[in-house]
Amino acid sequence: xxxxxxxxxxxxxxxxxxxxxxxxxxxxxxxxxxxxxxxxxxxxxxxxxxxxxxxxxxxxxxxxxxxxxxxxxxxxxxxxxxxxxxxxxxxxxxxxxxxxxxxxxxxxxxxxxxxxxxxxxxxxxxxxxxxxxxxxxxxxxxxxxxxxxxxxxxxxxxxxxxxxxxxxxxxxxxxxxxxxxxxxxxxxxxxxxxxxxxxxxxxxxxxxxxxxxxxxxxxxxxxxxxxxxxxxxxxxxxxxxxxxxxxxxxxxxxxxxxxxxxxxxxxxxxxxxxxxxxxxxxxxxxxxxxxxxxxxxxxxxxxxxxxxxxxxxxxxxxxxxxxxxxxxxxxxxxxxxxxxxxxxxxxxxxxxxxxxxxxxxxxxxxxxxxxxxxxxxxxxxxxxxxxxxxxxxxxxxxxxxxxxxxxxxxxxxxxxxxxxxxxxxxxxxxxxxxxxxxxxxxxxxxxxxxxxxxxxxxxxxxxxxxxxxxxxxxxxxxxxxxxxxxxxxxxxxxxxxxxxxxxxxxxxxxxxxxxxxxxxxxxxxxxxxxxxxxxxxxxxxxxxxxxxxxxxxxxxxxxxxxxxxxxxxxxxxxxxxxxxxxxxxxxxxxxxxxxxxxxxxxxxxxxxxxxxxxxxxxxxxxxxxxxxxxxxxxxxxxxxxxxxxxxxxxxxxxxxxxxxxxxxxxxxxxxxxxxxxxxxxxxxxxxxxxxxxxxxxxxxxxxxxxxxxxxxxxxxxxxxxxxxxxxxxxxxxxxxxxxxxxxxxxxxxxxxxxxxxxxxxxxxxxxxxxxxxxxxxxxxxxxxxxxxxxxxxxxxxxxxxxxxxxxxxxxxxxxxxxxxxxxxxxxxxxxxxxxxxxxxxxxxxxxxxxxxxxxxxxxxxxxxxxxxxxxxxxxxxxxxxxxxxxxxxxxxxx
Numbered sequence: 001x002x003x004x005x006x007x008x009x010x011x012x013x014x015x016x017x018x019x020x021x022x023x024x025x026x027x028x029x030x031x032x033x034x035x036x037x038x039x040x041x042x043x044x045x046x047x048x049x050x051x052x053x054x055x056x057x058x059x060x061x062x063x064x065x066x067x068x069x070x071x072x073x074x075x076x077x078x079x080x081x082x083x084x085x086x087x088x089x090x091x092x093x094x095x096x097x098x099x100x101x102x103x104x105x106x107x108x109x110x111x112x113x114x115x116x117x118x119x120x121x122x123x124x125x126x127x128x129x130x131x132x133x134x135x136x137x138x139x140x141x142x143x144x145x146x147x148x149x150x151x152x153x154x155x156x157x158x159x160x161x162x163x164x165x166x167x168x169x170x171x172x173x174x175x176x177x178x179x180x181x182x183x184x185x186x187x188x189x190x191x192x193x194x195x196x197x198x199x200x201x202x203x204x205x206x207x208x209x210x211x212x213x214x215x216x217x218x219x220x221x222x223x224x225x226x227x228x229x230x231x232x233x234x235x236x237x238x239x240x241x242x243x244x245x246x247x248x249x250x251x252x253x254x255x256x257x258x259x260x261x262x263x264x265x266x267x268x269x270x271x272x273x274x275x276x277x278x279x280x281x282x283x284x285x286x287x288x289x290x291x292x293x294x295x296x297x298x299x300x301x302x303x304x305x306x307x308x309x310x311x312x313x314x315x316x317x318x319x320x321x322x323x324x325x326x327x328x329x330x331x332x333x334x335x336x337x338x339x340x341x342x343x344x345x346x347x348x349x350x351x352x353x354x355x356x357x358x359x360x361x362x363x364x365x366x367x368x369x370x371x372x373x374x375x376x377x378x379x380x381x382x383x384x385x386x387x388x389x390x391x392x393x394x395x396x397x398x399x400x401x402x403x404x405x406x407x408x409x410x411x412x413x414x415x416x417x418x419x420x421x422x423x424x425x426x427x428x429x430x431x432x433x434x435x436x437x438x439x440x441x442x443x444x445x446x447x448x449x450x451x452x453x454x455x456x457x458x459x460x461x462x463x464x465x466x467x468x469x470x471x472x473x474x475x476x477x478x479x480x481x482x483x484x485x486x487x488x489x490x491x492x493x494x495x496x497x498x499x500x501x502x503x504x505x506x507x508x509x510x511x512x513x514x515x516x517x518x519x520x521x522x523x524x525x526x527x528x529x530x531x532x533x534x535x536x537x538x539x540x541x542x543x544x545x546x547x548x549x550x551x552x553x554x555x556x557x558x559x560x561x562x563x564x565x566x567x568x569x570x571x572x573x574x575x576x577x578x579x580x581x582x583x584x585x586x587x588x589x590x591x592x593x594x595x596x597x598x599x600x601x602x603x604x605x606x607x608x609x610x611x612x613x614x615x616x617x618x619x620x621x622x623x624x625x626x627x628x629x630x631x632x633x634x635x636x637x638x639x640x641x642x643x644x645x646x647x648x649x650x651x652x653x654x655x656x657x658x659x660x661x662x663x664x665x666x667x668x669x670x671x672x673x674x675x676x677x678x679x680x681x682x683x684x685x686x687x688x689x690x691x692x693x694x695x696x697x698x699x700x701x702x703x704x705x706x707x708x709x710x711x712x713x714x715x716x717x718x719x720x721x722x723x724x725x726x727x728x729x730x731x732x733x734x735x736x737x738x739x740x741x742x743x744x745x746x747x748x749x750x751x752x753x754x755x756x757x758x759x760x761x762x763x764x765x766x767x768x769x770x771x772x773x774x775x776x777x778x779x780x781x782x783x784x785x786x787x788x789x790x791x792x793x794x795x796x797x798x799x800x801x802x803x804x805x806x807x808x809x810x811x812x813x814x815x816x817x818x819x820x821x822x823x824x825x826x827x828x829x830x831x832x833x834x835x836x837x838x839x840x841x842x843x844x845x846x847x848x849x850x851x852x853x854x855x856x857x858x859x860x861x862x863x864x865x866x867x868x869x870x871x872x873x874x875x876x877x878x879x880x881x882x883x884x885x886x887x888x889x890x891x892x893x894x
Contacts, residue, residue: 009344011045018051021071028075031098033090034059061088063855076101152186165196172203176210201234223254232261236281248292256299264317289326304336307343312352316359338378341386357393388434394418395442415449423456440513447524461514465548468507519559526565542582553588563600583622590626597633625660632668642675654687663704669711688712720757727760735767762799769806777822789826797834817857828867837871844868866892
């Protein structure tokens, strides 16, 4: 058995949409000469296949442009909202898809008109019945019955319909006998009404139950509308009335449709509360499950095995709601639930597999023995990929302390199984990878469950190291030897660059996962586990197994938090610091030394101080660079140790040609600032300026450049003029050539500096305008642009005036009215705030001529007209003209 590939299903879906769009787009384009149909290839699959999987329809006369994946859907919505009765319509060619849409809309309109005619006929009949009742005389006319008949007549009034329906519902619950058969027919006419439908359904249900009268038409309407009506949950009350043991089999389709309408899945951003409420549907299904469990089981079994993600999610969430009242029925579906893990899934939004595991966990809590027995049997039949998914269930069950406390035997089996997945070489790679990855996170929650396997995990790390060594050997062989010299068993032969890179990444991921497991177990029981790690490290040859040794040393560095525990490592630290076979081991050991100086001063011995003095004077790049990092730590933790010699070494390091050395010297400059005299500080500023000039011209080294600028600003914090020069020379120019995110960071820095040096506000404004011009409006970045416009209102007017050229450029950028509305509106507001009416009058006149007076441009043109009138009023010397313009401005948006 093989798990259905969700990615392949997604690729097929994108391909199908693309082919459908390719076929229909020319037909849609033929609808109208003014219509613009654009197809976009979104995502790698669409680009590779050259198929448009996203379509946009626009028209200068349309108020509502439409965009979506399928052109058939987009065209129908666009034509319905924009084209009917449009005076500008001009057919491009025939036949076209618009004609198909119009025919469909005509049928829908005719059906609606027929529905309204039937409603009118019934309303007339009810009116006649009312008049007849009144004509019989006041003594014979029942006031309640008359009141109900009058209310039924009011249902035709759309403005009163919702209120009237609520009154009828209340009346039906009080005394349903006053509702005649015709009255029931009237109520049935409105059960699909958006606002009144719920109350009309309640009223019909109350009348049927109260009178014992069950018209077949009510059942037929419910079955027909349950698939499309938004009141489907209320309509479930009708199904509960009409469906019984005798006819349940012939109504399976209606029950299945109802289940398909139960949408429990949450959309992205949707709050968890309130919960979805389908109380009528759930009540009906519960009663059905009790009276006819076989039918409901059959329908749910069918739903579970449908290869459609959302259906899987909603079916499982329904089962989770039913399991407390129908435990045997739901537990009886365990086999199908497990089997459904073979269906396709993806990680977009919710995962269907994860929801399925939730269901299995809930069932396991109710009947652990029976469920676990079924699980063991069915798991053996699953594909490797589906078994890998089931690892998540093991994690879920072991996370629940109540479960593990009450089910020790199952717990022990699950722990052994999970550990075996990680340590057993014969386990398929997919399962082993998933188990190792999930355990690397879970072990932090329940380390006591895996403590006994610590030695095994150490062995697995060694095994990965051997794999990595062999991989590097084979890769180097491919790179350096001729094909006829390759080793017979080189498993990389025939693989392309991406395949080899993937194998390398897999090895790295397993390294990280098993290291995380070992580290967390060391943290859980350091007295027992760390000595084992300490004892292994010295025995490893740095030349042959450098990677393995480095990973073990990193466990010490990352997971040892107590000085008493780290003390056991100090005796061998000296050997690693002076390792003759590996610079990388020395580097890792120096990082531990830095950590000791920073967090464990109690462990610092005289020999470590002596070693540091040797390292800081050494010429080796890695040792020298790390020693400079340690010097920065010493400046913070042991200021009394800083000498003029160290300052000289630091200064010389800034001149060093090796990036690793001078970058480390740059990073610690602020830590050494307190120990410098005035002349030394000026010298350092000069050196930093030279480095800034150098790095400002380099394409790489952004991080080093950022650090240089930060250090310069730190050293000149009390000199506003110098701060301005630094910002002008180095920061502001970067905003005009940096990428989207780096430019935002630089602008934030300029905003902060403007508080220390007010003139920097000029540069800050220039950078914001440059950013807004370089990166045109995108709705996803709206919040950032709003912040910029808000900030501009707090900048000195003289700086705003100086940026007239950029303001003009921003206001007149190309683009549709819909795309440009946001920026134009905010810039006009800004100019109005600073009372720059001359520019407003000039720019608005240009913009009015730029955008045609069509429906789609109306919102923007209104805004432009408003500010044009306001500016004209302010610039006019004639009082009457001023008044007329202001009155006209007031009426622009009316």
